[in-house]
Amino acid sequence: MTSAGFATRSAGSAKARVAVFVAQTLAIAEMEAHKLVRDPTELISRAVQPVLWLLVFGQVFAHTRAIPTGTLSYLAFMTPGVLAQGVSFTAIFYGIAVIWERDLGIVHKLLASPAARSSLVLGKALAASIRALPQVVIIYGLAALLGVRFTLRLDALLGVAGFVLLGSATFATLSLLVACVVKTRERFMGIGQILTMPLFFASNAIYPLAMMPAWLRAVARVNPLTYLVDGLRVTMIRGSELSQFGLGVDAVVMAFLLGLLVLVTARLYPGLAR
Amino acid sequence: MIRVPELIIETRHLKRTFGSLVAVAGLDIAVQRGEIFGLLGPNGAGKSTTIKMLTTLLPPTSGGARVAGFDIVRQAADVRHHIGYVPQLLSADGALTGRENLTLSAKLYRVSAADRTARIADALRFMDLEEAADHLVRTYSGGMIRRLELAQAMLHEPAVLFLDEPTIGLDPVARRAVWDRLLELKHRSAMTMLLTTHDMEEADALCDRLALMHQGVLATLGAPADLKAAIGPDATLEDVFVRSVGRGIEKGGTYRDVRRLRNTIRRLG
Numbered sequence: 001m002t003s004a005g006f007a008t009r010s011a012g013s014a015k016a017r018v019a020v021f022v023a024q025t026l027a028i029a030e031m032e033a034h035k036l037v038r039d040p041t042e043l044i045s046r047a048v049q050p051v052l053w054l055l056v057f058g059q060v061f062a063h064t065r066a067i068p069t070g071t072l073s074y075l076a077f078m079t080p081g082v083l084a085q086g087v088s089f090t091a092i093f094y095g096i097a098v099i100w101e102r103d104l105g106i107v108h109k110l111l112a113s114p115a116a117r118s119s120l121v122l123g124k125a126l127a128a129s130i131r132a133l134p135q136v137v138i139i140y141g142l143a144a145l146l147g148v149r150f151t152l153r154l155d156a157l158l159g160v161a162g163f164v165l166l167g168s169a170t171f172a173t174l175s176l177l178v179a180c181v182v183k184t185r186e187r188f189m190g191i192g193q194i195l196t197m198p199l200f201f202a203s204n205a206i207y208p209l210a211m212m213p214a215w216l217r218a219v220a221r222v223n224p225l226t227y228l229v230d231g232l233r234v235t236m237i238r239g240s241e242l243s244q245f246g247l248g249v250d251a252v253v254m255a256f257l258l259g260l261l262v263l264v265t266a267r268l269y270p271g272l273a274r
Numbered sequence: 275m276i277r278v279p280e281l282i283i284e285t286r287h288l289k290r291t292f293g294s295l296v297a298v299a300g301l302d303i304a305v306q307r308g309e310i311f312g313l314l315g316p317n318g319a320g321k322s323t324t325i326k327m328l329t330t331l332l333p334p335t336s337g338g339a340r341v342a343g344f345d346i347v348r349q350a351a352d353v354r355h356h357i358g359y360v361p362q363l364l365s366a367d368g369a370l371t372g373r374e375n376l377t378l379s380a381k382l383y384r385v386s387a388a389d390r391t392a393r394i395a396d397a398l399r400f401m402d403l404e405e406a407a408d409h410l411v412r413t414y415s416g417g418m419i420r421r422l423e424l425a426q427a428m429l430h431e432p433a434v435l436f437l438d439e440p441t442i443g444l445d446p447v448a449r450r451a452v453w454d455r456l457l458e459l460k461h462r463s464a465m466t467m468l469l470t471t472h473d474m475e476e477a478d479a480l481c482d483r484l485a486l487m488h489q490g491v492l493a494t495l496g497a498p499a500d501l502k503a504a505i506g507p508d509a510t511l512e513d514v515f516v517r518s519v520g521r522g523i524e525k526g527g528t529y530r531d532v533r534r535l536r537n538t539i540r541r542l543g
Contacts, residue, residue, distance in 0.1 A: 020384060027381035035369045038410075103537070105363025109426075112329045112359040112436075113382040114351060273331040 028123025080232035081205030091171035095179030118266035128172030159235035180268035287337035299490035312481035321470035358427030368412035383430035417448025
């Protein structure tokens with residue numbers, strides 16, 4: 001029995017290694033999905049904020065016509081911004097989960113397993129993405145009732161799902177990175193609060209870049225949320241002339257950032273067990 | 275196929291410091307295949323730090339070790355593939371069922387899909403958890419959680435099992451059940467085990483050989499019976515400890531150690 005372990009050496013072809021990586025990543029994400037299905041209260045409470053933004057802020061600003069959005073109604077302009085905000089704010093507090101797991105002993109056990117550190121990180125990030133999907137449904141439904149007209153082609157909807165998953169995974173990984181550095185709940189919550197508002201207001205979520213003073217526009221251009229909003233605006237709302245950067249740039253920026261964050265976080269992750 | 279080494283664990287001047295604190299000060303031990311080896315000592319003696327280094331969670335400051343034939347620093351991934359680990363803290367996920375916890379372990383340790391169901395069923399039966407398999411772990415008793423964690427750690431048939439204070443916080447009945455399972459596992463599979471404990475009775479009941487640790491160094495080493503016999507008839511392990519380090523095994527440790535210990539006990543309670 002004991003010797004069986006020695007027969008299964010870890011090496012193997014690159015293809016086999018990728019298969020193992022994917023299987024381990026999905027195993028982590030799958031367990032988080034089980035938890036969400038069992039206790040969906042979080043999914044529901046996360047939907048409250050976007051609803052308030054659309055119903056209160058959106059309605060008021062649509063009436064005042066204070067923000068120039070061209071031929072597009074203000075509500076249609078801000079709906080992708082509200083979705084991006086909901087997705088990123090949900091994700092940015094996700095790191096608290098690994099601080100809990102560190103206080104228990106779950107992180108220690110996972111880190112002593114042969115799973116690649118990057119698959120532990122990416123698995124968690126994917127799990128955070130699953131949490132974001134119900135927000136899509138709620139925001140589409142509510143905004144449609146308020147008169148926003150969406151692009152309902154299959155490729156557009158897949159594009160929206162893609163950007164939501166990518167954005168959510170990116171901000172969740174950023175959150176895991178913060179958790180790896182600060183390691184305690186109190187410090188983590190403080191940093192989460194500091195991050196969210198500047199991310200939101202220094203982006204194109206609720207007003208166009210053209211309205212911003214030059215310094216703020218410069219900040220918004222390096223803010224990943226801006227690219228997420230831009231990508232969602234093109235895929236969600238009719239008329240692709242809306243994009244500032246182009247869909248390809250949006251997707252590449254987000255994917256590159258996710259890859260970079262996963263690599264850095266995977267290096268810091270073992271520090272959680274020390 | 276790699277030759278199974280006779281020495282499953284071998285450390286060379288293994289040392290770890292945290293700032294000015296020397297947690298482990300040059301440890302040399304060798305664990306034979308198939309034995310239950312105990313690291314015995316008070317809190318703060320360096321037991322948990324040693325186990326963290328051997329499970330690759332913590333890099334040594336100097337010195338080194340080989341586990342299952344692999345270097346813990348240069349071949350850390352290979353080491354991880356061949357070990358099972360039950361941390362002192364609570365490591366089963368309370369929001370998942372027992373079976374889901376086992377499924378996650380099986381997938382992370384690359385137990386093939388063909389073997390998975392049978393191995394999980396076998397582990398549940400072995401640990402007497404069949405009836406509770408599909409209940410959430412947060413409804414389990416402390417003893418059941420420990421047995422589930424053991425089941426998770428042995429699922430992939432590791433060459434060596436690391437157990438950090440395996441019965442801490444358990445009542446005597448639950449503790450006895452864990453001992454029975456560990457002894458049965460040794461009998462059934464000849465799995466090598468390295469465990470830490472500050473419990474003399476546990477060390478006596480389980481371990482083939484003991485390393486008494488004190489302030490990061492090895493105070494004495496031997497089979498429990500031999501250690502006691504060397505002191506005199508009717509000697510206990512407590513006597514051995516007093517003789518080799520000059521005082522009893524009173525529980526020390528830092529504020530952080532104490533807080534973690536109490537949290538573990540509360541959660542298992």
